[in-house]
Amino acid sequence: MAAGGPGGSGPRYRAALHPDTWEQELEAIPMFMKRCPAEIDPERQPELACLQSLLFDQEKGPAELAGMYKNEGNEYFRERDYGRAIAAYSAGLRQECGDPALGAALLGNRAAARFRLGNYRSALNDAIQAKKLKPTHLKAIVRGALCHLELKNFSEAIAWCEEGLQIDSKEKKLLEIRAKADKLKRAEERDARKAKVMEKKEQCQKEMLLAAIKERNIKLVLEPSNEEEEISDGLAEISLDGFHSDSVTGAKVHLDADGNLNWPVLFLYPEHEQTDFIAAFHENSRFIDHLMVMFAELPPWDVERKYLPSNLELYFEDEEREEMYELNPEHTLLQVLQHPRYFVKAGTPTVLAFVKLSAFTKKYLSGKKVHRLS
Structure with a gap:
């Protein structure tokens, strides 16, 4: 028996297929290919190129x-x-x-x-x-x-x-x-008609809303903007984008069935970097009424137990003039919004709350002109 034959210990025949990869090697031979490659390189695959030229x-x-x-x-x-x-x-x-x-x-x-x-x-x-x-x-x-x-x-x-x-x-x-x-096609046309009706309804509601805001002489500022733009006249030109809310709830100002405005209102507590959000603050509701509800139980961040309704001062800030206006908690939201220097930004009125006579309050208000509303 030859040294290189079956059972022998001599070297393998150089052109033999490897026992582990013989199927892949056989597939590479044009005669045994099961399918032709999508592209043939004549230099690397001369046999295939030859067969293709014959075909x-x-x-x-x-x-x-x-x-x-x-x-x-x-x-x-x-x-x-x-x-x-x-x-x-x-x-x-x-x-x-x-x-x-x-x-x-x-x-x-x-x-x-x-x-x-x-x-x-x-x-x-x-x-x-x-x-x-x-x-x-x-x-x-x-x-x-x-x-x-x-x-x-x-x-x-x-x-x-x-x-x-x-x-x-x-x-x-x-x-x-x-x-x-x-x-x-009929379903698409039906949906288009519904969308048009809804768009017309929303436009009508928007016009009623703008008219109500204008009637109350409430001033709006559209954001984002490089410069604050006071909107008092020409409210009918404001798009609904001017009434978006940055809150995660997406709450917006709206008219209720009685024709009253309900606003999303943000309360800021600068000393603790905390906030409260009221999704629908009725324009005729007083601030003290909401404070009584919000602080019926002291929040966990008020470790010194100072945030009692009777111990709080409310302000809004006139950023253009760097002036602060202290609100009377007995006032309604509408009374505050109608103040000549109050501007509603991004459709969401904002109020700052501080603890009376605290060191933080004094430091925050220092250097700013403070007006107290009667």
Whole structure:
């Protein structure tokens, strides 16, 4: 027995397949390949290039080559290898065979492959080109209608179906697509009508809201802005964006059934960097009433137990003048908002709360002119 034979201890034959990777090595040999690579490099894969040149002989005419590429693409399509199918159909189209029917078939088939991959616009373009080459190409019309359906172009889908049904009035697929597109189109139109009604209703509510604010002489400032812009006249020009709230609740000023304004109000406690938020502060409610509710139980951050309703001072700040205005807790929100120097920013009135005569309060107010409201 030779030293290199079975059971021998000599060196392995140099061209032999490795026992662990023999399947992969065999697949690399053109004769045993189960499928051809999408692209072939003649320098690195000369055997494959040779086989391809034999298969697609340059002596064959463009029409024959285009037909062979179409058949190859169809094989890939049946295997659901849509990427290689598209490559084969594209190679067939590059032959410029001059046969409208064959060109339309290649474009229609490529449209089908692209559709399977979800490339609806590319598929639609192929269907359009196929229909130009052969207006009676029913498969291309079906694929174009399907693409329009997926792209939510319902009117166009119906038009393509109508065109195809003139060729074959009993084409089942076109009848199905037309019925589905018609149903979706009617639903879309219904939703559009509802949205328009809702938009008109919101616009009416907005105008009523703006009129109520203007009637009360409440001044608004729209943010963000490089400079504060006082809004007193021309309120009808303010968009709803001017009434957004920066709060996580998204609360907005609104009119209740009795025609009263309810505002989202933010309370700031600078000493402890804490806040309270009231989503709907009725314009005729007093500040003391809300303080009694908010501090019925002392908050956990008030370790010194100083935040009692009777021990608090409320202010609003005029940032432009760097002045502070102390509020009377017995006043209503409307009374405060109507003050000549109060500006509602971003649709949310803000109030600062301090402990009376505390060291922090004195330091915060030092250097600022303080006005006390009667």
